[in-house]
Amino acid sequence: MQNAIRNFLFGSVVAVALAACGGESASGTASSSGESTGQKVVMGLDDSFPPMGFRNEKNELVGFDIDMAREAAKRAGLNVELKPIDWSAKESELNSKRVDMLWNGLTITPQRQQQLLLSKPYMDNYQIIVVRPDSVINTKADLNGKIVAVQDGSSAVDAVEADQNTAKSFKELKKYADNVTALMDVSAKRVDALVVDEVVGRYYVSKKLNEYKVLGDNFGTEQYAVAFRKDDQALEQKIQGALDSMKADGTSAKIATKWFGKDIIK
Template sequence: MNKRSALIALSLSALLVACGKQEAAPSATAAAPTPAVVSKIVVGLDDNFPPMGFRDEKNELVGFDIDMAREAAKRMGVEVEFKPIDWSAKEAELSAKRVDVLWNGLTITEERKKNIAFTAPYMENHQIVVVAAASPIKTKADLAGKVVGAQDGSSAVDAVKKDDAVFKSFKEFKTFGDNVTALMDLSTGRLDAVVVDEVVGRYYVAKKPQDYAVLDENFGTEEYGVGVRQGDTDLLAKLNQSLAGMKQDGTAARIATQWFGKDITK
């Protein structure tokens, strides 16, 4: 190696050493994870709750709330899956993320608000008293000493118990897995009265007016809303937007008229 080559080699070595001492450039800040795109919502419901959600003669799920949920999902651009659940365990199903929403004639109450976030109300409802057509019971006071029934886990139970004086006058208060069973017990005489959501009670009374009657008095007015997990603010906002749009363009009224003969949406 000649002198010139040696000098070049030394210069290159020094340059490499200098470069090696430089600190590595800081890595770019990791990008925030992109929120998962929701492509499907699972609706928890009681599939024996006509006309809100029930199975027809083909065992297919139909009903007012079924049609409302399908339309809302369409507007949100997502698929909808309906999952029958034990309605008395609905809050546990929601919090455990086995369902995304509760949409099946769900009454908005202060107690439920502790664990469920609700959309704006989309329907107003009453807790009515259904009796046999030939029953001598005409008022709530006449329920004293009688056997009264309601669906377990329903707002009817809360509404009845809230009227403490009337509730304590019952001979017995029975709860059932669904309203259909309670009304069957009424028709066979095992119950004297059934407290039930107005939309459900009047649906059955209209089908068998010769068998049932509805008292003029009721156990209060309530509102229906769609329930989601607390913290699911994005889903809640999209549902509210869809429901508002359905009301504004008349879609909700059309669906209600198909099931109830008139617009009973709020």
């Protein structure tokens, strides 16, 4: 899923590690802050995946998963170092102990469940349907005879095509190089709807709430988790405990609303 999303996001970025705070890293070296309180854990991420993790105009690492990780680490008494990595080699980075956990919109799959130690799902990523506020489209069935946009090569394409009956009812399934252009065409009435990953779609919709609405209906879901090495149950338990407490006291919901305009935490 992530590879498809990243195709349209912000171009190439410089993979430079940001030491968020002190202690020792996975490699045993000190972080740039010089602090030494608490165990240091290195978090591997892709820094070109907004809104989960990316660089802002000041070249600072920001995003939903980064906010979640920092809060969880604080509650667990840990110091987290953010380390951008080659996401296509994330399993190797983790198992070679260059990072201690992977946290950046990681989709749960049967293969990853066998190879990695995963947290409980913390988010459902639906394939949502975005339309204009004045649209008569309210359900998937209303897409009959309509022009529907998707990002070419994205998981939205697979999700739509898997629902054969609905897909056959479209006037056209129009594929775009990126979702930003597709959203512009929704506004301009060149297409009737866009099917897109919720984490991406809600991020952009939250910036222009008057231009779009998200339907209650969708084209399916996938789940996100944090990944650890199989033998690192201690770290997984600390992070899971922090995530549980963040959900219970509403902190996760606040972070989600900040980035997506809505609480979409599982």
